[in-house]
Amino acid sequence: MEKFILVIFGASGDLAWRKLMPALYTLHQQKLLPETFKVLGVGRMAMTDETFRAKTIDGLSQFVPKSKYSDEDARNFATNLHFQSMDTSEVNDYAELKTRLESLSDSLACEANYLFYYATPPLMYTTITHHLKAHNLTCQDSGWKRVIIEKPYGHDLASALELTKELSQAFAEDQIYRIDHYLGKETVQNILVTRFSNSIFEPLWNHNYIKYVEITSSEALGVGSRAGYYDTAGAMRDMVQNHLLQLLAIVAMEPPTTADGNAIRDEMVKVFQSLRKIKEEEVPQYVVRGQYTESQIHGETIKAYRQEDGIAPNSKTETYMAMACYIDNWRWSGVPFYIRTGKRLPTQVTEIVIHFKSNPHRIFAQKDGLTDAGNQLIIRIQPDEGLLLKIGMKVPGAGFQVDKVGLDFHYSSLTDHYIPQAYERLLCDCIQGDSTLFQRNDAVEATWKFVQPIIDAFANPRKNPIYGYAAGTWGPERANQLLAKDGFEWRYPCKNLASDGVYCEL
Ligand SMILES: NC(=O)c1ccc[n+]([C@@H]2O[C@H](COP(=O)([O-])OP(=O)(O)OC[C@H]3O[C@@H](n4cnc5c(N)ncnc54)[C@H](OP(=O)(O)O)[C@@H]3O)[C@@H](O)[C@H]2O)c1
Incomplete structure (x- = not known):
């Protein structure tokens, strides 16, 4: 697997805290990630790399299953984490992001393989895309560039089409990963x-x-x-x-x-x-x-x-x-x-x-x-x-x-x-x-x-x-x-697969 940098926009939010970081930790523990990689968390909050690592370890201790969690593995994983404080709606902040990414790529001694994860409020998705493109951060001249879009993908048909239009101006379809975690x-x-x-x-x-x-x-x-x-x-x-x-x-x-x-x-x-x-x-x-x-x-x-x-x-x-x-x-x-x-x-x-x-x-x-x-x-x-x-x-x-x-x-x-x-x-x-x-x-x-x-x-x-x-x-x-009216009825499921009943869990 190639080395990469994962940029999480919205890294201080609930999704990153409860789901993304525990998932990355488990992949790292199972050696399903490269030996070295980087996660660059992005948010408006002022945070150093160290504070971000400590906050993440705290989250891991709560959300990773007990059978998989170890302090040592969490500290080891956290050495790959970094934080960039920026406002994603502020165009000038992207120049700093770009510089930071170049420096992280250098430290990894790898091509600029960037995976952008949009975990901000959905209204930000088009703005982030626009600014990434303007800063030449979506171009695949050196290394691959991919983007993961969290749901909701649009609020209605018109806004979904609008988002697609914006994304397609910055990324080819095979660079876009629309998530439905089901x-x-x-x-x-x-x-x-x-x-x-x-x-x-x-x-x-x-x-x-x-x-x-x-x-x-x-x-x-x-x-x-x-x-x-x-x-x-x-x-x-x-x-x-x-x-x-x-x-x-x-x-x-x-x-x-x-x-x-x-x-x-x-x-x-x-x-x-x-x-x-x-x-x-x-x-x-x-x-x-x-x-x-x-x-x-x-x-x-x-x-x-x-x-x-x-x-x-x-x-x-x-x-x-x-x-x-x-x-x-x-x-x-x-x-x-x-x-x-x-x-x-x-x-x-x-x-x-x-x-x-x-x-x-x-x-x-x-x-x-x-x-x-x-x-x-x-x-x-x-x-x-x-x-x-x-x-x-x-x-x-x-x-x-x-x-x-x-x-x-x-x-x-x-x-x-x-x-x-x-x-x-x-x-x-x-x-x-x-x-x-x-x-x-x-x-x-x-x-x-x-x-x-x-x-x-x-x-x-x-x-x-x-x-x-x-x-x-x-x-x-x-x-x-x-x-x-069609002659059918719903099943009333319970926690236990084999049981059913209208009031079973009450
Ligand atoms: N939570 C879930 O279980 C879940 C499940 C499925 C999908 N989602 C989707 O995932 C996305 C994130 O959800 P969430 O629950 O994590 O939301 P959240 O807890 O409100 O977090 C939003 C994140 O976005 C950042 N943010 C907001 N405005 C920003 C800006 N202008 N510049 C930079 N960062 C900004 C916030 O950081 P700062 O305030 O520090 O800037 C925060 O880290 C949403 O689109 C949601 O629909 C969430």
Whole structure:
């Protein structure tokens, strides 16, 4: 691996502190980074290299898993860290940045391989790009130059296109790494392996055998300290436009010809392009929005969203969204993909449920209370990562009665079950120039084109109301009706993959 300098704009922020530095530390500990490299943190705060190192070590001791943390390794890692105090909106500060980078390159005795990581508020992304270009810091005459863009990639279609335009004036597409950290998750990548390395699933993976698909990503926490950002984004921009649509594409894509980055991303883009457009007037039929209201959980009062610090008392931002999507292609004709996400739901879980159709003719009685005879494959992204296949089995004893049982695999049962964090994988890939798990421009554009009419419809709350749901419940009743009108129902997942139940975590 070539030596490089990683420049983190926003190095004093939450993302760098909780995710990026722990990921880099772990890569360094596992010897997945070159022997020598440099991280140049950038922020407005006045900090020396030493203060930055001490602050980083403090963060590592909190956010690196206990089994991986050692003081010695942290100190060793920190020798590679430096800090440059600058205002990224101030053009003159870039000359100093350039000088600093040249001096660090000299000390590494390497070509000017620079990886710029944008971890500032997103409004800064175009400004930083513009100034880097103006200072000739994006040109690849000597060494490579890459840029990682954190989400959100635009606030709407127009701003996403604008950002693309600005980036493309400074970087070629293969220098741009748009991050969606869900793609960095081991369990998300395992969906590809489950589908395309086993011969038993793919023949059934279509409208002939699959009734519907559910994708859930729930959080038990409320808006927390992210009020300023979240109230301008909501569940649609924060989760659906990016993470949930990425999961949908991985579940629905055609087999790529190879595991090559572009082959996989070509197939994902085709899914986005095949999503049936939801016109503004159709939004109430396909989309349900919700916002959490005050409730009592275990005797504790949980504040309503509108009572949270930093949230307007009349906020019209959704903290919950459920949606029925259709993919208009040969494989998925008529199969609904229901996606849902929300804050203050009963538990934090991300999973995909594939509901297979029942047999055409039933010859056995079902055990009392068993309503759905179809098989289910549950792909658990987090927590209790694994797979669960629900099948019918004979209830022991006289006659033939069928009950459903689960065949499950849990990552935790692997001997070495450390699951690398998404940012470890993504940073490592980017440093090696592998963009497979990053979003291409055409994918981002296609997802924004799909969601934009829905976002536009939200501007009319009389036609598209936000339904209240008590904090700690699975969202508004209206979201159940979204499935019930098709004769289906949501699974109610628990922390434990094998369990389900409406109130299991309360
Ligand atoms: N936190 C997460 O878990 C998370 C997850 C996914 C995506 N993201 C995205 O990552 C980005 C950063 O998020 P964050 O949570 O780390 O935000 P944050 O805690 O508010 O940190 C923002 C950083 O940007 C720096 N900054 C702001 N204005 C600047 C300027 N004019 N010049 C130089 N530095 C400036 C701040 O440093 P100074 O104040 O010292 O300048 C700070 O280091 C955002 O786009 C966010 O949407 C974050």
